[in-house]
């Protein structure tokens with residue numbers, strides 16, 4: 001497909017919403033408008049291609065539709081998980097909608113699940129497909145950052161800075177549970193930025209060491225409270241400790257430690273995107289339209305060392321991107337209170 005014969009792009013947002021998705025939609029619409037291409041917005045993730053009541057809502061997005069949205073969290077197209085995409089009938093229905101709407105190319109802003117869906121869709125539909133990485137988890141390979149990660153980290157930092165104030169006042173231990181599904185990017189980066197005394201994540205903890213970890217942490221907290229009269233903050237990744245932050249807090253309380261659990265949860269997904277996410281999303285939206293015009297398909301738009309590039313969808317989802325070993329080592333061996341007290 002070239003600029004001359006590309007007429008209509010479809011766009012949807014899928015999976016967990018991420019701050020900056022609106023900036024990406026806006027950018028795709030503005031870039032497409034520049035090249036005289038229509039953009040049809042589909043609502044509620046892949047449901048917008050499958051469920052008749054949502055298919056009906058689809059519409060050509062005008063410049064007015066994307067005016068004044070760059071600073072808004074969430075997504076004007078709504079997002080959703082769509083179990084029907086896992087079925088042949090669902091994929092065929094999605095393909096039929098795209099054909100009926102005369103869509104030449106589909107842009108999906110989402111995470112690894114959404115891109116797995118995009119790969120599957122290609123067996124049923126011949127149009128071009130492009131992914132824009134939008135997930136707070138930052139777990140897509142081949143791109144330095146995903147849209148939404150920077151904002152989620154900042155949101156968590158602001159919350160934990162406030163927790164630190166009250167923790168200091170009471171010389172109390174807090175366990176703060178952070179999102180990331182099965183990846184530790186948010187937990188590690190937030191832990192370092194908040195000077196957490198302990199970071200517990202997939203990269204540095206395995207459940208078989210839970211008992212030993214509990215003993216070490218309990219000892220450290222007692223020391224922090226009795227000898228230094230200080231607070232103690234543990235950031236912990238969700239889905240890591242059996243029973244989560246609440247169970248860990250209870251286990252520490254059973255050892256006589258005053259300890260409070262706080263699950264930050266979906267607060268991390270909301271809010272106005274920070275500058276970094278707005279700019280990343282805008283660059284990626286323009287790059288997606290330009291890639292489509294140059295006949296690219298089956299790729300994710302990525303950023304590496306501040307430059308836009310293309311990664312195959314298969315590569316992007318092949319192996320979740322790992323947290324930098326440098327960051328993990330620094331936290332474990334130098335910054336964590338355990339490492340400090342060993343000196």
Ligand SMILES: Nc1ncnc2c1ncn2[C@@H]1O[C@H](COP(=O)(O)OP(=O)(O)O)[C@@H](O)[C@H]1O
Nearest residue numbers: 015016081082085086110111112113114116117
């Ligand atoms: N294996 C798959 N085949 C087809 N579609 C999929 C597949 N995995 C995920 N999807 C689609 O992508 C949607 C979003 O995936 P999910 O993993 O929930 O979020 P994310 O894209 O943020 O990782 C799913 O609800 C489903 O519609």
Ligand SMILES: O=P(O)(O)OC[C@H]1O[C@](O)(COP(=O)(O)O)[C@@H](O)[C@@H]1O
Nearest residue numbers: 015016111135136137179180181269
């Ligand atoms: O809002 P839900 O459906 O409970 O999903 C929660 C999950 O979504 C996320 O916020 C974002 O994950 P995805 O971008 O992969 O959808 C995860 O960090 C979290 O585990």
